[in-house]
Amino acid sequence: xxxxxxxxxxxxxxxxxxxxxxxxxxxxxxxxxxxxxxxxxxxxxxxxxxxxxxxxxxxxxxxxxxxxxxxxxxxxxxxxxxxxxxxxxxxxxxxxxxxxxxxxxxxxxxxxxxxxxxxxxxxxxxxxxxxxxxxxxxxxxxxxxxxxxxxxxxxxxxxxxxxxxxxxxxxxxxxxxxxxxxxxxxxxxxxxxxxxxxxxxxxxxxxxxxxxxxxxxxxxxxxxxxxxxxxxxxxxxxxxxxxxxxxxxxxxxxxxxxxxxxxxxxxxxxxxxxxxxxxxxxxxxxxxxxxxxxxxxxxxxxxxxxxxxxxxxxxxxxxxxxxxxxxxxxxxxxxxxxxxxxxxxxxxxxxxxxxxxxxxxxxxxxxxxxxxxxxxxxxxxxxxxxxxxxxxxxxxxxxxxxxxxxxxxxxxxxxxxxxxxxxxxxxxxxxxxxxxxxxxxxxxxxxxxxxxxxxxxxxxxxxxxxxxxxxxxxxxxxxxx
Numbered sequence: 237x238x239x240x241x242x243x244x245x246x247x248x249x250x251x252x253x254x255x256x257x258x259x260x261x262x263x264x265x266x267x268x269x270x271x272x273x274x275x276x277x278x279x280x281x282x283x284x285x286x287x288x289x290x291x292x293x294x295x296x297x298x299x300x301x302x303x304x305x306x307x308x309x310x311x312x313x314x315x316x317x318x319x320x321x322x323x324x325x326x327x328x329x330x331x332x333x334x335x336x337x338x339x340x341x342x343x344x345x346x347x348x349x350x351x352x353x354x355x356x357x358x359x360x361x362x363x364x365x366x367x368x369x370x371x372x373x374x375x376x377x378x379x380x381x382x383x384x385x386x387x388x389x390x391x392x393x394x395x396x397x398x399x400x401x402x403x404x405x406x407x408x409x410x411x412x413x414x415x416x417x418x419x420x421x422x423x424x425x426x427x428x429x430x431x432x433x434x435x436x437x438x439x440x441x442x443x444x445x446x447x448x449x450x451x452x453x454x455x456x457x458x459x460x461x462x463x464x465x466x467x468x469x470x471x472x473x474x475x476x477x478x479x480x481x482x483x484x485x486x487x488x489x490x491x492x493x494x495x496x497x498x499x500x501x502x503x504x505x506x507x508x509x510x511x512x513x514x515x516x517x518x519x520x521x522x523x524x525x526x527x528x529x530x531x532x533x534x535x536x537x538x539x540x541x542x543x544x545x546x547x548x549x550x551x552x553x554x555x556x557x558x559x560x561x562x563x564x565x566x567x568x569x570x571x572x573x574x575x576x577x578x579x580x581x582x583x584x585x586x587x588x589x590x591x592x593x594x595x596x597x598x599x600x601x602x603x604x605x606x607x608x609x610x611x612x613x614x615x616x617x618x619x620x621x622x623x624x625x626x627x628x629x630x631x632x633x634x635x636x637x638x639x640x641x642x643x644x645x646x647x648x649x650x651x652x653x654x655x656x657x658x659x660x661x662x663x664x665x666x667x668x669x670x671x672x673x674x675x676x677x678x679x680x681x682x683x684x685x686x687x688x689x690x691x692x693x694x695x696x697x698x699x700x701x702x703x704x705x706x707x708x709x710x711x712x713x714x715x716x717x
Contacts, residue, residue, distance in 0.1 A: 249282040250670060251347060251356050255374060256365035257287025257298070257329070261399070263305040266365060269662040271306050271323055278667055282358055286346060288332045298329035309661075310397040340381035347383070359393025361669060361688045367478075368401055372415045385420035397426045397669050400491050401482070402678075405694075413680045422680055426669045431492045432676040433661030433668075435650065436620045440499045441513070442589075443618070443626065451504075453595065455570045462498050463592040466580040469708070470587070471541065472558070476549030476572070484538075484580055490690045493578045494521060495678070500591060501566050501576065502637055510675035514682065521685035525565040533697035537561040539712040540702040541583040557702040558582040559711045562693065577716065582705045589620040603631065603641040613643070624650040 252270075256262060273279050287298055303324045307314055314320055330346050332339040348357050362378065362385075364371055375396070378384055385394035395536050398416065403409030416425055431437055444451060453459070466488055472479040479487065498517040505512040536688070539559030545552050559581030566576060595614040615629040627647040634640040659667075668676055703712040 248359050249280045249356055250359040250361060251284045251286060252361045252363055253286045253288060253343070253347065253361045254365060255288045255332075257401045258289040259365055262287075264309045265662045266363070266666070267302050267306050268310045269660065269666055271310065271320070272663060273318075273667060274323055279670075282356060283326055285327045287327060287329045288343065289329070289332065290333060292331050293329045295328050299327050302327050306665070325382055325560060328502050334366070334374055334377070335337060337377050337380050340377045340383065341449045344381045344383055360392070360394045360474045362394070362396040364396065364398050366399075367401060368403070368412075371412060373400055375416050375419050379419045385424045390453045393424075393653045393672065394420070395424045395426060395669060395672065396420050397428055399428055401486060402427055402463075402683045403687065404482070404486060406684060406691050409687045413683065417680070423672075423674070425680070426665075426674060427494055427678040427680075427683060428665055429491050429668075429678055430661040430665065431495060431567055431620075432678075433659070433664040434620060434699055435658045436618060436624045436626075437496065437499065438676070439626075440618065445504055456574045458571055458596055458640040459574055459593055461574065462497075462576045463594070464493060464500075464576070464578045464591075465588055465590050466492055466496075466578075467584040467586060467588045467710075468582050469584055471544070471583045472550075473709075474548065476547045479558075480550045480556050484558055484560045485690050489560055489562065489578060490686050491678070493528055493580055493680075494524075494686045494689065495566065496591060497524075497545070497576050497578065498682070499564075500593070501661050503570065504531045508675070510673060511679075513675050514679045518564060518679060518685060520567070521682050521689070522533070522691050523566050523568040524685075525567050525569075526689065526692040528563070528692070529696045529698075532693070535563045535716055536693055536697060536701075537712055537714050537716050538697060538702040539581065539705045541581075541707050542704055543707065554598075555699065555701055559584070559702070561711065561716050563716045564689075579711070585708055585710050587622060591618040591620070592616075593618075602625055603639060604635075645683070 249394040254262060254266065270279075270285065287302075289457045293301070305321060306320065328346070330343050332343055347360065360383075362383075364374060366374070384392075385396060398415065403412045408621050421668075442453060495517070497522040501520045502513075502516040503519065505516050537560070538557040539557050540554075540556065544550060544556070544558055550556075559579075561577070561579045564576040564578065565571075565573070595616075596612075597613075613629065613631075615627075617625075617627040617629060619625040619627070625647055627645045629643050629645050631641045634642045665676060668674070703714060705712045
């Protein structure tokens with residue numbers, strides 16, 4: 237029997253207004269993803285992409301730039317150049333200084349100046365592929381120019397996609413949410429975290445709630461520990477100016493790390509409506525115990541890789557962390573007392589993202605040291621990257637006369653099991669935004685709950701210098717717990 241397949245509605249004509257159209261994210265992710273969606277038949281017959289940037293480009297110059305970037309960054313070979321040229325013909329460039337309100341009036345005229353194709357001026361997606369610090373001024377000027385999301389002359393829908401980070405702490409996140417919320421309703425705001433578009437992250441809900449063998453055990457009575465690792469084997473590259481003002485806690489833990497934690501720990505939603513799923517994630521984030529000055533020494537380890545201070549645009553006396561390990565506790569009925577350990581860092585031994593759920597020891601351990609069940613530890617291992625796998629680890633008898641227990645694995649690999657590789661995160665999230673499906677985007681309350689958790693850690697740590705760790709290691713020698 238085939239699984240249930242989600243049938244998408246017929247797509248409506250639309251216009252994407254892309255701020256930061258000449259940037260790296262647009263070139264590497266957005267343009268190739270939009271082109272692939274066209275090839276798959278997910279976009280309507282009529283659409284426009286208005287690229288907004290400070291450069292003075294003609295439409296033709298911009299189209300050549302888009303074409304070159306698609307050829308450079310697409311995952312496969314472009315077989316139909318004629319079709320690619322037609323796709324690029326749907327692009328238009330609008331020169332705009334983000335600070336100048338007059339330029340937004342020109343943008344408004346360009347949006348309304350369309351042919352007879354219906355929907356192009358009434359269905360608008362504003363995509364902010366810009367530094368988050370610019371979001372407030374962009375939104376304010378959209379409102380002043382009559383492009384605000386709540387009311388518009390020609391009806392239809394208006395939506396806005398905002399890239400992370402959403403602020404730098406709880407206060408700034410609330411200010412940003414209020415600023416955007418004064419122009420767009422919450423149902424129109426799509427706060428993007430590309431991790432939520434990954435197939436293996438989306439599969440967490442399916443794995444948990446469609447398999448009766450796991451859900452009865454998914455609680456504090458049977459699970460001893462949850463470990464989430466988000467490791468990269470490279471440093472900050474050319475992001476020194478941004479990273480030295482941000483740090484690992486705010487760059488990774490606040491969004492990717494806590495969103496993975498919420499996916500693992502959430503209660504079953506009443507249905508698969510976007511807000512039903514996001515309600516349960518928000519409850520988890522709200523329930524996370526705050527780290528205090530009394531618990532910080534046991535619960536938090538921060539590190540900085542050797543040579544970080546010599547990186548370009550990094551302060552020579554920088555106190556910024558490039559590694560963080562934190563023991564979180566979710567103080568609710570299901571998870572009280574179970575540690576959720578998140579470890580993330582730069583320049584570590586390998587690039588790896590995985591979630592390891594370790595189940596409690598059996599009441600009696602006949603096949604190993606009485607004080608330990610490490611030889612028979614039962615684990616579920618969700619590997620998000622680089623390989624996309626799910627494994628179950630359990631103890632089995634080694635062949636031979638003696639009863640010796642070894643850990644063995646049963647492993648499911650996406651690549652081996654499915655011929656279709658599925659969508660990349662930006663394929664899926666772009667399509668979801670165009671269709672108005674918010675399930676894989678972060679809601680305002682979850683943003684603020686997450687920042688409250690991170691603010692408490694940073695306040696408890698104070699000005700303490702992160703521990704230096706060797707490049708290529710797994711971080712500082714000291715561990716949490």
